[in-house]
Amino acid sequence: MARTETAAPAGCPHFPFPRQDVLPEGRTAFPPGHDPLSLSPQYAGLPPVTRIVLPEGQEAHLVTGYAECLRVLREHDTFRRGHADGVHPYPTIGSTVLAMDGAEHRAVRNLVGNYFAPANVRGLRPRVEELASALVEEMLADQGPVELLARLAKPLTLGVIGHIMGVPDTDLPQFATWGDMFLATGPDRAEQNQLAMGGMVAYMGRRIEAVLAGPADHAVPPGLITAIAGNQVHSQVPMDQAVIFAASLVIAGWETTAAALGSFMFRLLTATGDDGSTLYRQLCAHPDRISTAVEELMRTIPNSMFDTTQPRRAVRDVELGGTVIRAGDLVLACIDYADRDPRKFDEPDRIDFQRSTAQAHLGFGAGPHVCLGAPLARLELGVALEHLTARAPGARLHEPPHEVRWNTSTTIRRPVELWLELAG
Template identity: 35%
Template sequence: MTTAETRSFPFSEPQRLDPEPLFAALRAGEPLSRVRLPFGEPAWLATRYEDVKVVLSDPRFSRAAAAGRDEPRLRPHLAPSGSILSFDPPEHSRLRRLVTKAFTQRRVHELRPRAQQIADGLVEAMLAKGAPVDLVDEFALPLPVTVICELLGVPFEDRVDFRHWSDAFLSTTKYSVAEVVECVAKLREYMAGLIAQRRSAARDDLLSALVVARDEEDRLTEDEMLSLAEALLVAGHETTASQIPNFFYALFTHPDQLALLRSDLSLAPRAVEELMRFVPLGNGPGIPRYATEDVELGGVLVRRGEPVLPATVSANRDESVYPDADRLDIMRDQAASHLAFGHGPHHCLGAPLARMELQVALDTLLRRLPNLRMVDEGSVVWKHGLATRGPEHLPVTWDSV
């Protein structure tokens, strides 16, 4: 039964990787609740696994219907228009097809040796530098940044700039509105410059493929091409760059699971799925979908035109799907059903790439650095004011061989 109370969301300040305490109570007694985020109109918050899946996949819940609405959000500025996340099928499908080939299981399998080479090189540099080192700066950031730069055709030496712009892109309170607008404009100008280079001299990269789709095949508008390129650059490194230190922090603080993985590194793929389920990468609300007709959801009638927020981080802790859901268990059989990569039409197209990079990271670091561990809990510096959670700095050490 749902009360008439509209709660302010977030319900509490995120603490490390701890789940939001109120989610469990809402799943049990008020699976669809009224919330108001810091900005935008009130919304329904879906917290149960099955309800979240419906919101993410049922065509009666639309992203395109958000156009012109004051979307519920954590930050004062609305997301830039024209993003692939702004569309429903068939427009969304048209854009997605243009880049899907770059992220197929086959293509990612072909990329794996290069990702392994990059990871090994980073570990060699860590060994040469000597412990302790910051896992974020020395490994977690450069691994996915290098991979996505090579895939897209973006110069790696520009990583400091586009990392700064990416942070602004994901800012909730870290940057002012004026700073966000400036950084988004600089990111667009930067990508436009790279696209102009590809028009003069095409290369074997994804940016060149987008230019062909725009100029020769007329399958993209100029704005769509730029928005897609920006989204690929930001999303292509941000999730993995955040999740590598998140995963290791979770393992360091669950030594039984770390010991199990160390004893059998073939468990890395299973560990990645369970850690994706267990670790709350975002702050909780999800991207709103708008009901295009009256829909009954979680025992509540959602009226046409009302926004619903699919809380995947809550769904991934749903006790009806994951017994003892708050326990990290890399042997969990149900872990692969997690919603960390979304579900339905907007399921993350880069999921195969992220999975591969995360598997390589776990295997390489645990295989090559004996007894890898945190320096201490107090040395961890956590992100703040961003839509993603995780360590900004995670000092680690290891035993000499």
């Protein structure tokens, strides 16, 4: 598609804006009181659509208004992902489902049918409960501080997606390594991304081939890999796309949810409500608010290091938020700031566990690319918080909040480690 570039106005801001979870050079800790989960102050006062400049000089439209972001996410015939891959500094998503649009995208997602529909995910609750209960029990048995991500967040989410997919527990650590490589942001990110995808595709290719070889292969556990293999035979989806999709599901099924649980607990243990108690203590006192708490924390905690979804490109001229976007222009939907839009959310910076509109957040996206695993993520996060608040009401951070280190090696925001004292 031919590209057209409309000139950026003088003084056009450079994007991405500085992250609040990156330590200033020469420092080993943040200043006391610093909030690593806050958004850059450069967002303040921006109109719903702003012309920006990316690191390599490319110009784009940054969309920060809620209604405007919703249009970008939903109107896939106007704003297309497949036309905007390889934009620095965003990861290259290649031939994954993230880069697909239209009928091709629908066909690939249909490989899993309704497997991740809320009604089906509810059937997984006993498995999630069993695993979360065992992990929290092991944490409580320790006499000293415990690290949340290694002891609960990662094994819970990896264990559940492994169960769903039919990946043996012994193979899950390798997927954790591949996940970090696939989401890497360093100078060798392209090589890391490709190595990870190559490893995952080779693995999933072998698993799917084993399924298609016939029921005599008892080494293949039942699971979504088996369903994808069966559905691929009857679909128009090429085998290589089915294999890539199966591989990406494992990463999507654990990485972001594990990171979210780490960030959730940091926020709950460091932020206070109107009565002066921590948000965590409030949840302990009101467990019936946990489901809304998950939505509010998704709304207010930035998940991506860029604050935006993957870039899209307009395929036709369109007016958005009073701005004319030309065919060929890059568009970035900043869902993290859109979820703070006062036109949509009253007192948007306030975390309110009784907010009636909490579930309207864009943390899981919207439109054709809405997160396939959103019901599963909600279940896992809710169950984890239920077990922690019920069995460790005195939980607190082991170290001062400003000394917690934050991940900067991948696109996902999370603590590198989050050490907790569970006895209070």
